[in-house]
Amino acid sequence: MSFADLGLSAEVLKAVADAGYTAPTPIQEQAIPYVLTGRDVLGCAQTGTGKTAGFTLPMIDILAAGRARARMPRSLIIEPTRELAAQVSAAFETYGKHHKLNMALLIGGESFSDQERKLDRGVDVLIATPGRLIDLFERGKILLSDVKILVIDEADRMLDMGFIPDVERIVGLLPRIRQTLFFSATMPPEIRRLADAFLMNPKEISVAPPASPAATVAQHLITVQPDDKREALRRLIRNEDVKNAIIFCNRKRDVDILNRSLLKSGFNAAALHGDMPQSKRTETLERFKEGEIRLLVASDVAARGLDIQGMSHVFNFDVPIHAEDYVHRIGRTGRAGRDGRAFTLATPEDGRFVAAIAKLIGKDIPVISLEGIGPAELSEEEGDTRHHGRRGRGGSRREPAGKREPQAREPESKREPESRHEPAARAEPRPDTGRRDERPRQPARDRGRRDGAQRPPLREAPRPITMDPEGKVTPLPRRDEHRDDLDDDRRVIGFGDHLPAFLARPPRIARG
Numbered sequence: 001m002s003f004a005d006l007g008l009s010a011e012v013l014k015a016v017a018d019a020g021y022t023a024p025t026p027i028q029e030q031a032i033p034y035v036l037t038g039r040d041v042l043g044c045a046q047t048g049t050g051k052t053a054g055f056t057l058p059m060i061d062i063l064a065a066g067r068a069r070a071r072m073p074r075s076l077i078i079e080p081t082r083e084l085a086a087q088v089s090a091a092f093e094t095y096g097k098h099h100k101l102n103m104a105l106l107i108g109g110e111s112f113s114d115q116e117r118k119l120d121r122g123v124d125v126l127i128a129t130p131g132r133l134i135d136l137f138e139r140g141k142i143l144l145s146d147v148k149i150l151v152i153d154e155a156d157r158m159l160d161m162g163f164i165p166d167v168e169r170i171v172g173l174l175p176r177i178r179q180t181l182f183f184s185a186t187m188p189p190e191i192r193r194l195a196d197a198f199l200m201n202p203k204e205i206s207v208a209p210p211a212s213p214a215a216t217v218a219q220h221l222i223t224v225q226p227d228d229k230r231e232a233l234r235r236l237i238r239n240e241d242v243k244n245a246i247i248f249c250n251r252k253r254d255v256d257i258l259n260r261s262l263l264k265s266g267f268n269a270a271a272l273h274g275d276m277p278q279s280k281r282t283e284t285l286e287r288f289k290e291g292e293i294r295l296l297v298a299s300d301v302a303a304r305g306l307d308i309q310g311m312s313h314v315f316n317f318d319v320p321i322h323a324e325d326y327v328h329r330i331g332r333t334g335r336a337g338r339d340g341r342a343f344t345l346a347t348p349e350d351g352r353f354v355a356a357i358a359k360l361i362g363k364d365i366p367v368i369s370l371e372g373i374g375p376a377e378l379s380e381e382e383g384d385t386r387h388h389g390r391r392g393r394g395g396s397r398r399e400p401a402g403k404r405e406p407q408a409r410e411p412e413s414k415r416e417p418e419s420r421h422e423p424a425a426r427a428e429p430r431p432d433t434g435r436r437d438e439r440p441r442q443p444a445r446d447r448g449r450r451d452g453a454q455r456p457p458l459r460e461a462p463r464p465i466t467m468d469p470e471g472k473v474t475p476l477p478r479r480d481e482h483r484d485d486l487d488d489d490r491r492v493i494g495f496g497d498h499l500p501a502f503l504a505r506p507p508r509i510a511r512g
């Protein structure tokens with residue numbers, strides 16, 4: 001099938017040809033004709049499948065007829081992160097270059113006044129992160145009653161980041177008669193519930209099972225002792241024909257440490273994580289996209305969904321704690337049919353994470369060995385940190401690895417997971433307290449907290465309490481009390497800051 005068969009206008013087809021696309025990807029093939037007929041679409045698709053063009057191309061044609069009124073956008077695209085929002089806006093510019101559509105990008109970390117000025121001029125396409133959109137709505141700068149097309153992108157990511165209450169609120173402000181396009185990489189029950197609530201008789205499209213990495217990515221696993229990880233990475237980078245690569249770390253602080261180590265070794269590298277100011281993040285990404293930076297050392301939250309053209313390699317300096325993150329990470333390469341290479345460094349204690357990945361993707365990651373390094377035997381026991389150089393799955397015997405940089409490895413309980421299944425409150429607390437985007441939103445019940453405390457981890461159990469006969473409540477220690485990667489102010493303690501009055505009252509005994 002060709003793009004011309006999809007029902008798109010000549011102008012859009014020209015922009016597509018200018019972008020160098022010769023044939024539609026499966027999601028484009030399936031979604032575009034339905035979007036053009038005005039049907040709701042529920043798309044189960046990851047980034048890298050071409051889904052952005054799947055909704056932007058037909059939207060451009062639909063919006064070509066009609067004019068926007070001041071402060072009343074005609075379509076709304078909600079994205080979980082600023083980077084993704086900026087990426088979609090770049091896609092609109094590329095595909096809409098032969099149209100005269102007005103677009104505004106509402107993301108945190110950018111000046112309100114510029115964004116307001118654009119809104120005042122009237123926009124056909126509004127691309128926003130939930131927090132900034134609600135801010136502007138609350139200031140009365142925007143009216144959502146004219147939105148004809150709504151796109152909710154990366155819905156599962158919104159869920160992970162605690163944005164769903166905001167998304168529900170935004171959808172409640174939109175006209176009920178509209179076209180809704182809803183995309184998510186995975187469809188857990190919570191996302192399905194939302195889709196059922198937001199969509200009317202949608203066309204369901206699923207382009208790749210959520211757990212399958214692109215077939216175009218050659219995967220490799222190297223088992224190493226913790227102290228050998230940096231040396232192994234350096235060798236891999238030197239041995240491989242690395243054009244540009246993302247190197248993933250599980251912890252933000254390791255992103256900085258590893259970046260400094262790579263710079264010291266003479267590599268062209270830069271760090272990207274959510275604690276960096278937005279301006280620095282944007283600048284770093286731009287430089288990476290432009291090819292000025294070759295190696296981007298990043299956390300999951302910062303890098304998820306980024307579309308970097310033709311990236312040759314992904315390195316997992318740490319095995320991701322959640323198997324799904326492995327698929328997302330290596331999906332940064334091998335995009336849109338291009339070949340890519342992914343290397344994962346696993347230490348003995350990573351055994352159970354490696355096993356979980358193998359289970360998810362339905363096969364073992366092929367093990368390779370690096371001369372003079374490792375291999376190490378992986379253990380699937382929790383907390384097993386045996387550091388002996390026994391023969392591992394990789395085969396060859398471990399030899400002294402020359403000059404090594406000792407690397408402190410912290411126990412699992414001290415890691416700061418930055419993955420999609422950890423709420424980003426823990427993953428990427430943002431220093432810019434005035435901004436709301438990409439910082440997890442507090443669920444409605446926690447909004448009253450003024451201490452800047454962010455959303456507690458989803459799976460964190462409430463702290464147990466005891467109550468004596470006088471009605472005095474004493475919190476008991478929780479099992480994970482020792483964890484120092486959770487700030488005190490993020491822990492749920494009983495009912496949080498609020499002690500319900502009924503608990504403080506001595507029990508009344510009814511007399512018959």
Ligand code: AMP
Nearest residue numbers: 021023024025047048049050051052336
């Ligand atoms: P996405 O999944 O929307 O993030 O897109 C992933 C990448 O695929 C982007 O770099 C797009 O520019 C590219 N792309 C989208 N559609 C096509 C196509 N039909 N042919 C080739 N590349 C495409």
